[in-house]
Amino acid sequence: MDPAEESPSMLWGLDPIFSSFARLYVRDILQMTESTQVPGIYFYNSHPVYKVDVLGTVVYKREREDFFCYGVDDGTGVINCLCWKNDLLKEEEDPAKFGGKHSDAAHGGFNPVAELKKLRQAQQNCCRLEIGELLRVRGPVKTSRQQREIIASTYYKVNDPVMAVQIAWMMEVPGLYRKCYDKPLQLQHNAMSDSAISSVSKATNIIKDFLMQKVVSRFRPYDVQDLLQPLVSCQPETTSVDQEPVAGPSACQQLRQLLKESLEILEDEGIIYRKVKSQDEVYNVTAQDKDLIIAVKGIIREDSKREKYAEKGCHILHILSAVRQRYSLNVSKAALELVLKSLECNSDIVSTTDNHYTVF
Known part of the structure; x- marks a missing residue:
């Protein structure tokens, strides 16, 4: 060979x-x-x-x-x-x-x-x-x-x-x-899959860097769409026989799909969330959402005074339920964990166990 x-x-x-x-x-x-x-x-x-x-x-x-x-x-x-x-x-x-x-x-x-x-x-x-x-x-x-x-x-x-x-x-x-x-080793499909995963990972990091550098509190998809343009290939796909163009997703469709997958990953990680789900897609950045931070801190302060939570503090699932009732139904557990971590780093709250929080 x-x-x-x-x-x-x-x-x-x-x-x-x-x-x-x-x-x-x-x-x-x-x-x-x-x-x-x-x-x-x-x-x-x-x-x-x-x-x-x-x-x-x-x-x-x-x-x-x-x-x-x-x-x-x-x-x-x-x-x-x-x-x-x-x-x-x-x-x-x-x-x-x-x-x-x-x-x-x-x-x-x-x-x-x-x-x-x-x-x-x-x-x-x-x-x-x-x-x-x-x-x-x-x-x-x-x-x-x-x-x-x-x-x-x-x-x-x-x-x-x-x-x-x-x-x-x-x-x-x-x-x-x-x-x-006698069948040759085929790694092309795996390489293509790795390439697709790599593109989504790069797009996710690009959006993260943008949100951090610009200190963005909320945005719409078209605000970050142009940032992902360099990751989308504009060349048409060809076959290996006659090298003629093959019908496939356009560059615009690829860009929208890449943006959609990246935003879904950021939502799963709790970095962003949608306070209200409507036709106007507005995403709130968890770390910069002061209203959410104030709401979580207020819930812990008020409920920690109750006899039920006086000893160990409020459980994270109780806080999540209260946030969804009083602030937004779309706050995920991952987003809440980021807020709790930020409040604890600022010494606004303290964790008594892995899942219980109270105020000083």
């Missing part, structure tokens, strides 16, 4: 193949190209791969003190598999350890030492393979001395006398190739 065609490493996690053991043919594992960004990562048809799952026949073996080297042939090629020994395999069997001191088994009793010996022997049989036996191995792919190999994290001998496992494998892997491996 051309280095310019590699997807950025930050996007590799979007590909489900990257976090799984890819069941690739040995031929494809040997032909994969290594990433120029991160050594040890390989690409098959634009899919990042670093760990694989292989089933094949042992065609050669070498044993060292700490590991086995098995050559695995799956019918498309042969790859070397480095299989580390566990501690039980490294230990040398002590004849005296399994001596004849315990003779309970001969009399029909349970001999734990003999059973342990059987379990150990069974484990050794699964890890020690001979040429011609079937091996399944999983692990990351490495390149050592210019040769591709698998560093096994899991490996075991497969008992398959009627070839049921091999047949199931040969039927499953081609399906994985058709559905996953």
